[in-house]
Amino acid sequence: MHEKPFCFSIGHLLPYSMSDSNTTDITNSSTFILLGIPGLEMAHVWISIPFCTMYAIAILGNFTILFIVKREPSLHGPMYYFLCMLAVTDLVLCTSIMPKTLSIFWFSYREISFSACLTQMYFLHCFSVMESGIFVAMALDRYVAICDPLRHSTILTNPVVAKIGLAVMLRGGIFVLPYLLLARWWPYCSNKIIPHTHCEHMAVVKLACADTRLSNYYGLFVLFSVIGLDVFFITVSYTQILRAIFSLPTKDARLKTLGTCSSHLCAILAFYISALFSSLTYRFGHNVDQHFHVLIANVYLLVPPMLNPIIYGVRTKQIWDRLLRLFTHRGT
Secondary structure (H helix, E strand, C coil): CCCCCCCCCCCHHHCHHEEEHHHEEEEHHHHHEECCCCCCCCHHHHHHHHHHHHHHHHHHHHHHHHHHHHHCHHCHHHHHHHHHHHHHHHHHHHHHHHHHHHHHHCCCEEEHHHHHHHHHHHHHHHHHHHHHHEEEHHHCCCCCCCHHHHHHHHCCHHHHHHHHHHHHHHHHHHHHHHHHHHHHHHHHCCEECCCCCCHHHHHCCCCCCCCHHHHHHHHHHHHHHHHHHHHHHHHHHHHHHHCCCCCCCCCCHHHHHHHHHHHHHHHHHHHHHHHHHHHHHHHHCCCCCHHHHHHHHHHHHHHHHHHHHHHHHCCCHHHHHHHCCCCCCHHH
16 A cells, blocks of 8 residues: 655644644544654664664564573573563563654655554553563562572562562553543644654644643653652662672672672663653753654663663573573584
């Protein structure tokens, strides 16, 4: 199916208050147009090279984590179950945007249906909240393993881990559901151009011909109540972990225990720094160029999924040993 010609009349760019004809019923908002990276259209093919590379690394790395943990019975424990949850979440996050992004970069296929746009938006934000919850669960696992190691196996049993995973999934779905409901509720202008590579919540809401402060306020509520509380709990956990580490009697023991936590800290910092920077820049960085907003949003959804398997694969001795054993065994 060929793409419709990408052209809009000047009237489409006028403020919605100037003409009621610029407002369309939500059921008639059949398609949106994703511009990609505004201002850098001529460089789309070149930009696609690092994007595609990061996506390929993320896919390969996270599937490798899942394969190794499934293959090795000795890795069937809470830490690695949470790591598998993180890998699945990362796979969904980057896959929810990259196929469409690459189709824009390579084939200039910019159209996306309204339903597909809302579905993409829901998956993006739902799994972002889920990833934050998984980091809290991983911090809890490290806290129990280091501060109360004798009770680790009795506290974090397989049923408890499954309940934590279910709670993380439900929390993400419930908190992000109002994004979807509000986005369907707003009337949209005839100008349905989204200056983005994907249907990010704020980018879609800005097209509505209505007072969308409710969506903005709810987005900030989710940002500070969900992500903010998660960061608080992680900070408290690692404060207690570091106190326990530095109270160990020998330097070797401190370094060894600190090494088991460093991978988690690196992954947490990569996720939260990029997420907070992207969200706050989009809401308050009015003087920042549009293409910078879009690049930061893509980095936030691509870099952590790419880095997480590298960080855990290199820093976690058990996974690294199993990976080396797998290649050595195949080589022989």
